[in-house]
Amino acid sequence: xxxxxxxxxxxxxxLCGKVKTERSFQFRYRKKHSKSGLMFCGAECYHQYAKNNxxxxxxxxxxxxxxxxxxxEIRLTPSRYRQRLKRSKVLFCSKSCSLKYxxxxxxxxxxxxxxxxxxxKERIELLRKSHLGVPSPCRGQVRLWLRKPLSEKYGTxxxxxMERSEYKEWRRKVFERDNYTCQICKDKNGNGHTVKFxxxxxxxxxxxxxxxxxxxxxxxxxxxCHNLTKKKKQ
Numbered sequence: 001x002x003x004x005x006x007x008x009x010x011x012x013x014x015l016c017g018k019v020k021t022e023r024s025f026q027f028r029y030r031k032k033h034s035k036s037g038l039m040f041c042g043a044e045c046y047h048q049y050a051k052n053n054x055x056x057x058x059x060x061x062x063x064x065x066x067x068x069x070x071x072x073e074i075r076l077t078p079s080r081y082r083q084r085l086k087r088s089k090v091l092f093c094s095k096s097c098s099l100k101y102x103x104x105x106x107x108x109x110x111x112x113x114x115x116x117x118x119x120x121k122e123r124i125e126l127l128r129k130s131h132l133g134v135p136s137p138c139r140g141q142v143r144l145w146l147r148k149p150l151s152e153k154y155g156t157x158x159x160x161x162m163e164r165s166e167y168k169e170w171r172r173k174v175f176e177r178d179n180y181t182c183q184i185c186k187d188k189n190g191n192g193h194t195v196k197f198x199x200x201x202x203x204x205x206x207x208x209x210x211x212x213x214x215x216x217x218x219x220x221x222x223x224x225c226h227n228l229t230k231k232k233k234q
Contacts, residue, residue, distance in 0.1 A: 014038030015045040069097035158205065166213055171199040174218035182222040196223045 006023045013020060020041045022030075030039060036053070040046040062075040068090035076084070076091075084091055092098040119127075161167055175197060181188040187195050200221045203211050211217040221229070 011039045013041035013045055015040060015049045065091050067091065067093040067097055069093075069101045161212070170213045170215065170218065173215050174199045175220055177215065178220035181220065182225055183219050184221060184225040187222050197221070198223055198226045200226055200229060 006025065008021045009024050009027045010019055010021045011027065012018070014036070018041045027039070031037075036049065038049070040049065062077055063081045065074045065076060065081070066072070067074060069092060072093045074091060074093050090101065092101065179188075180197060182195065182197070189195050197220055199218050201208075201212070202217050202219055205212060208217070
């Protein structure tokens, strides 16, 4: 026998007496869950034995209920029976029987999953007018954020200007002119050393509006040197 092969067990069929071999783990599993304690060679012998001995070969015994409309018998497992009782107290054999019952009682179930007929123009106009002046159901921080003015939403005016492509182009030109080198400490990138550069306005950004995007009014500084210039102003 091959070392990788599973060990097998031989047994006799409980109905026809035929000898069959099966893997040991499959045999143990089937023997454990066998209702009669016998083993069978196939499904046909198993079902035939169950029919002859008049016992259900399902693990769960089914519950017999009558349909609420036509009176037909319905066989349900206990779990399925409990699920359907939660939905309605009356059980039905088919959807058509349930609809007949609902029509008879004078009400219809919720149209979940069904397409409703399209609304007329008059109906749409009435619905639109009924919602005029009604506050939106959207609540929370998102709605409050939308109501804020531009200055509060996007920060100060300076930050808005710095987001423009015109300002980004000016900053790039200043960096290229100074060869990406700090003009105070002469620090620059290279040899595994990275420096964060910032474009500094020589003449103040707030007072000299016309010189905001003038390349001659800009100078490249590293972040540390730029912070020192801010402290001197204070």
